[in-house]
Amino acid sequence: MGIAERKEREREGVKDLILNAAREIFLSEGYENTSIRKIASKIEYSPGIIYLHFKDKNELLLALHDKAFECKMKALFIDVQDIADPLERLKATGRSYLQYGIDNPQDYELMFILTCTMEALAIKEEFWNDGATAIGLLKENIKACIGAGYFRKDIDLNEISLLLWSQVHGIVSLYNTERLNIYAIEDKKEFMFQSLDVFFSLVTRGLS
Amino acid sequence: MGIAERKEREREGVKDLILNAAREIFLSEGYENTSIRKIASKIEYSPGIIYLHFKDKNELLLALHDKAFECKMKALFIDVQDIADPLERLKATGRSYLQYGIDNPQDYELMFILTCTMEALAIKEEFWNDGATAIGLLKENIKACIGAGYFRKDIDLNEISLLLWSQVHGIVSLYNTERLNIYAIEDKKEFMFQSLDVFFSLVTRGLS
DNA sequence: TGCATTTATGAACAGCGTTCAATATATTTG
């Protein structure tokens, strides 16, 4: 009987309606101003409907998080896989990370800053799997760099991957929270990318 | 006439009452749960009183920010000034930064993450002055390191200071937002400090 | 058609930041 399936489709349809509306409001008005009532009224349903598809607001945000994270992983690691040189590949990933972070501050906040979603996240190991996959890809890239002689062989993979990640994350989040205004520099973005270049030049040894 | 002064003292007294209560609630219950009404009831005043001393909640948080920032600056740069070797001094500052960030996550969030305070901050240049002072001290330290041969002479002071700052900031904020749980490592804190050591060992050249 | 099940509603609850007319307190003046 196709009724159950149609029902399921309808259910998913409403869920998608909610998610799309939520994403739209979230992107245009930010986290603080994304309210259940706004989402509901945007899709012309009552507020209660949202709680038939999501446990609470956190879980809704988590669903948004998952989608954003997936897209990002794709952009960061898959899109650069045709770059043969591992260091250039790593640099490209770093630059993409910066670019993505400053172009999509709302998404970025959702993915890497908000703690309010972490309670929900603690249960869903899908989140951690995605994250581990990303770190795994990063480590692979670093390993290739070590193999090619760009990094010292004695450094721990976990540690260098944390350094790379937290370096780009730090730059992005300082920029997005406007803390870089402390620097009397006009072109903040250029400043960020140049600094990242310097980072790579310091951290790697020229091929010897 | 001393009446005006006494009045002023009383005013400041109430303002301090508010700030202390706000800080207490802020530290124990976090930003989200620090409400005007809670602060007011803690000091046994009506909610309205707060708006006689602060324009809005942002300005109250900004006042907390200023105090926290001052304390932190002291801890970070003044307390290590007796370390003669500039690189050791810089390392000590970095470690203090990490320690402070993970020991005082609420303060840290207030100082470096929250954007909701930035609207208020945009006007108050006191904030930017404090920040610029801190960056200035950091740059001085780096300059000393360059002078002592620990860093390459050709790198821009602004860029290397951004790298250092964003490196420690990135590590702290990933830890505080529990993103480091992606790593299957038990002792996260040790991991952070070791990574920071690695960072310094990569970024500096051994004295030659 | 009638019954059972699913789906959706929207009023209600407790809380939020903020404002403001009304009130209580304190000071100055007659």
Place this chain on the structure above:
DNA sequence: CAAATATATTGAACGCTGTTCATAAATGCA
């Protein structure tokens, strides 16, 4: 000292928020 003025404080009210739940509408099945 009493009246008038100035200041300090109140707390109800406004329009929001996330969330729940009895009620109502719509649908599927016999």
